Amino acid sequence: MNRVAGKTILITGAANGLGRETAKLLAAEGATVWLTDIDDGGGREVVAEIAAAGGKAEYLHHDVSSPEAWDEVFATIKGRTSKLDILVNNAGGGTYNDIETVTFAEWRRIMSINLDATFLGTQLAIKWMKTTGGGSIVNVSSVAAFSGAPNLAAYCAAKAGIHMLSKSAAVYSGQKGYQIRVNSIHPGLVDTKAGREMAMLATGASEEQAIEAFTALHPIGRIGKPIDIANGILYLASDESSFVTGTHLIIDGGFTAV
Known part of the structure; x- marks a missing residue:
């Protein structure tokens, strides 16, 4: 317990699925968790569950594809706390379209809620964390970053982009002496x-x-089970991984090993 005690964490896409499980786990481990999503009902349910278990959480409506929405979320959190210790860029999604049938509008939408959103969050977090002693950024990608699923052209491209964006941001932050770690996690x-x-x-x-x-x-x-991925995020978020940056953690039950 208390592996992230006293830390302030922002988790996007936290109303359901992996984000929900991660928010509950990190709160149980002592963090103050800010959850964001477009599913307001689901987000508030998670906050209520965390509070009932004795944890600390807040919910904010957040369209991760909007730069203005990111600015608003960060402004709100800055108004309530002096620093952000951990960012988990979890929001994302995709549609099933092959390279011949995916429309440009569908391509742009998938890029916006996956790669663009991760870029926006990572950039803002670095700008804040560098002034407060550093932090950890965990970007949720997918095994689709390494495996070319025939009907996931845009999704594979977006998740592969998150993989390399994370590496670039990690090297940059390290060279600048920011004490900010950036890693990606890849669920099956x-x-x-x-x-x-x-x-x-x-x-x-x-x-x-x-x-x-x-x-x-x-x-x-x-x-996989949601807790399998949440446990990996907890590790990368915590100080236990203080020597881990610019890498990727695959949690896929051996899917990519075959």
Whole structure:
């Protein structure tokens, strides 16, 4: 317990799935958590759950594709606390389109909520953290950064971009002496609503059949659970990983090892 005690953390896309689990875990480990999302009902539910468990959390509505919205979120947090210790860029998503059928509007939307959002958050966090003694930035990418799924052209490109953006930002911050660590995390298929929908779209099968098919692709014999990814984020966020920057943590049950 208390692995991030006393730290202030911002987590985007925290109303559901991986973000929700991560927010609850980091709060349980002693952090004050700021959750953002466009799902206001879900976000407030997470805050209530954290408060009921004795933790500290606040929720803000946040369209991560908007630079103005990022400015507003940071201004609000700066008005309530002296520093931001950890940023988890978790918000994202995608649609199933191959390179021939994806429209430019769909391409831009996927880029905006994945790569653009990660860029905006990382840039603002570095500008603030460098003045307060440093911090940790964890950018949630995907195994799609390394595996060319045929029907995920834009999503694969966006997640690969997050991978290299994180490395570049880490080297830059290190060379500047900012004491800011930047790493990316790459989940395999995770048992969330979005994950199950993705599996069905990818296979064209029923939910049960789709999960069975994806389970067979993971040598460990199951798909991931949200807590599997949240535990990895906790490690990269905490001081336990103080010598870890510019790298990537794959949590995929062996999917990319095959």
